[in-house]
Amino acid sequence: MCGVLGIFGEIEVSAAQSLLQLLVHRGQDASGLAWVDPYKVHRYSKVKGAPASIDIPQELTNAVIGSTRYPTLGNRKGDVPKEKFAQPFAYQTTMGTLALAHNGNITNMHDLTEKRYQSDAEFITERLGELINQEGHLGVALIQLSKELDGAFSIVGILGTQLFCFRDPQGIRPLVAGRSQAHTVFSSESICLQQAGVTEIIDVQPGELIYVDGKGDWQKEQLVKPTNVAHCYFEYVYFASSVSTIEQRNVYGVRLALGNELGDELIKNGVAEQIDAIVPVPDTSKAACSTLSEKLQKPLREAIMKNRSSKRTFIMPGVDERELAAKAKYLFVDEFIQGKHLLIVDDSIVRGLTTKYLVKILRERGAASVHVAITCPPQRFACYYGVDFGTDSQLIAKNDTPVDYVKDQIGADSLTYLSITGLQSAINLPNLCLACLNGRYPTENGQRIRLLITEGKLPQDQTHYEISHTK
Ligand code: SF4
Numbered sequence: 001m002c003g004v005l006g007i008f009g010e011i012e013v014s015a016a017q018s019l020l021q022l023l024v025h026r027g028q029d030a031s032g033l034a035w036v037d038p039y040k041v042h043r044y045s046k047v048k049g050a051p052a053s054i055d056i057p058q059e060l061t062n063a064v065i066g067s068t069r070y071p072t073l074g075n076r077k078g079d080v081p082k083e084k085f086a087q088p089f090a091y092q093t094t095m096g097t098l099a100l101a102h103n104g105n106i107t108n109m110h111d112l113t114e115k116r117y118q119s120d121a122e123f124i125t126e127r128l129g130e131l132i133n134q135e136g137h138l139g140v141a142l143i144q145l146s147k148e149l150d151g152a153f154s155i156v157g158i159l160g161t162q163l164f165c166f167r168d169p170q171g172i173r174p175l176v177a178g179r180s181q182a183h184t185v186f187s188s189e190s191i192c193l194q195q196a197g198v199t200e201i202i203d204v205q206p207g208e209l210i211y212v213d214g215k216g217d218w219q220k221e222q223l224v225k226p227t228n229v230a231h232c233y234f235e236y237v238y239f240a241s242s243v244s245t246i247e248q249r250n251v252y253g254v255r256l257a258l259g260n261e262l263g264d265e266l267i268k269n270g271v272a273e274q275i276d277a278i279v280p281v282p283d284t285s286k287a288a289c290s291t292l293s294e295k296l297q298k299p300l301r302e303a304i305m306k307n308r309s310s311k312r313t314f315i316m317p318g319v320d321e322r323e324l325a326a327k328a329k330y331l332f333v334d335e336f337i338q339g340k341h342l343l344i345v346d347d348s349i350v351r352g353l354t355t356k357y358l359v360k361i362l363r364e365r366g367a368a369s370v371h372v373a374i375t376c377p378p379q380r381f382a383c384y385y386g387v388d389f390g391t392d393s394q395l396i397a398k399n400d401t402p403v404d405y406v407k408d409q410i411g412a413d414s415l416t417y418l419s420i421t422g423l424q425s426a427i428n429l430p431n432l433c434l435a436c437l438n439g440r441y442p443t444e445n446g447q448r449i450r451l452l453i454t455e456g457k458l459p460q461d462q463t464h465y466e467i468s469h470t471k
Contacts (some may be wrong), residue, residue: 001387003025006161011183015051017056031053032066034099043059070106090420103188119154138211164209165209165210171226191241249429259287265416274341274371278293282302283303330361341372342367342370378403395420
C-alpha cells in the first residue's frame with residue numbers, strides 16, 4: 001500500500017509536504033515530492049522515511065505530486081537505499097516531462113517486459129511515457145496502458161505542467177478528488193482534501209481520468225468502462241484513516257458497524273457471557289470496540305496502550321523487524337488485567353506474531369483468561385494488489401486452516417472472527433474485493449495465478465512477481 005497526493009494551484013511546496021504527511025499511515029518506508037518550479041522545470045526530492053523528512057526549498061509551485069511508500073516489492077532486505085524506490089518517478093516524453101506516483105500492485109509486470117523492475121511505479125511511469133510518445137495523447141495512452149496492465153493502479157501525475165489522476169477499471173485502491181476556490185486536489189484518501197479545505201469530495205470512478213486543463217478547470221473523462229469493480233475491504237478494516245471517506249462510506253462509521261456485527265457473533269457463540277471487559281488493540285479497533293461494548297453491555301478498558309514512540313508494525317518490511325517492533329509497540333495497564341477475563345479485539349491476524357505476543361503478555365501479567373475477536377474474517381489467500389501478504393504461506397490462517405488451529409497458535413482461550421456476511425453488511429457496498437478471504441480474484445491474471453496455485457502447478461510461497469519471473 002502507498003499513499004498518493006496531487007495538487008494544482010499556487011501552493012508552497014512545504015504545504016504540500018504537510019498534506020502528504022497525513023498519508024504516513026499508508027507507508028513510511030520512503031517518501032517523495034515532484035513539483036513544477038517557477039521556471040516550469042520539474043523538481044524532485046525523495047527520502048528514506050516519512051514525508052516530514054523530505055528536504056525541500058522554500059518555493060511556490062502550481063503543480064505538485066507526492067507519495068508515501070509501503071514496500072511490497074524491491075528493497076525487502078534493505079540492501080539497496082530505500083530512497084531509490086521512492087516515488088514519484090520521471091520519464092521524458094514528447095509532451096513534456098512525466099512525473100508519476102502510484103498506489104497498488106501490477107500482477108503481470110514481468111510478463112510485459114524483459115527489464116527486471118523493482119518498483120511497479122517505475123515500470124508504469126516508463127510504460128506510460130512510451131505510450132504517450134507513441135500515441136501523442138495522454139488519454140489514448142492511458143486506455144492502452146489499462147489494456148496491458150492487470151492489477152491495482154491509482155495514479156497521480158504531472159505531464160509537462162498539467163496535473164492528472166487515473167484509477168484502474170476495477171477501482172481496487174481508493175482515489176478521491178476535489179476542488180476548493182484555489183486548488184484541485186487528488187489523493188488516496190479524503191483526509192488530505194479535508195485538511196486542504198476542500199468540501200466537495202468525489203471518488204474518482206474506476207477507469208476515469210481527471211485532468212486540470214490550461215485554464216485551471218478540471219475535465220473528467222471515462223476512458224475505460226469499469227469492469228468487475230472490486231474495492232479493497234481491507235482499506236476500511238485496517239489501512240485507511242478513520243477520518244477518511246471512501247466510496248461515500250466514512251471509515252470510522254464502517255468500523256463502528258464492524259463492532260456491531262462482531263457483537264452478534266460473540267453473543268451467538270457464547271463468548272460474550274464469559275468476559276469481564278473489552279480491550280482494544282490500539283488504534284484501529286477502538287471504534288469497533290465502542291459499539292461492541294454497547295452491544296455486549298461490557299466495559300471497554302484500554303488495558304493495552306500504544307507506545308507512541310514506535311512504528312506501526314504491519315507496514316514494516318521484514319518479519320524480524322516486526323517482531324522487535326511488536327515488543328516495543330505496546331504498554332500495559334496491569335490494574336485492568338490482573339484477575340480479569342478479557343476479550344482483546346484487533347482488526348486482523350495476518351502472520352499472528354502480534355496477537356500471540358499480546359495473549360502471552362496478558363497471561364503473564366495475570367489475566368484470568370484471554371479471548372480474541374477480530375473485526376474481519378480470516379485472510380486465507382495472498383493479496384496481489386498492494387497489501388503486504390503476497391504469498392499464502394505468510395498467512396497464519398492460509399487456505400482451509402481451521403480456526404481452532406489459529407486459536408491454539410496464538411494461545412487464546414477462544415478466537416472469534418467476523419463472518420464475510422458481517423463484513424459485507426458493515427461496509428454496505430455492492431462491489432468489494434474479498435479475494436484474500438475467498439480466493440476469488442477480480443482480475444484475469446490474479447485468477448490465473450490462483451488457479452495455478454490451487455492445481456499445485458505453482459508454489460504457495462512465491463509472490464506474483466516471482467511467478468512472473470519463472471513463467
Ligand atoms: Fe484488499 Fe484482500 Fe483484495 Fe488485496 S486481496 S486488494 S487485501 S481485499
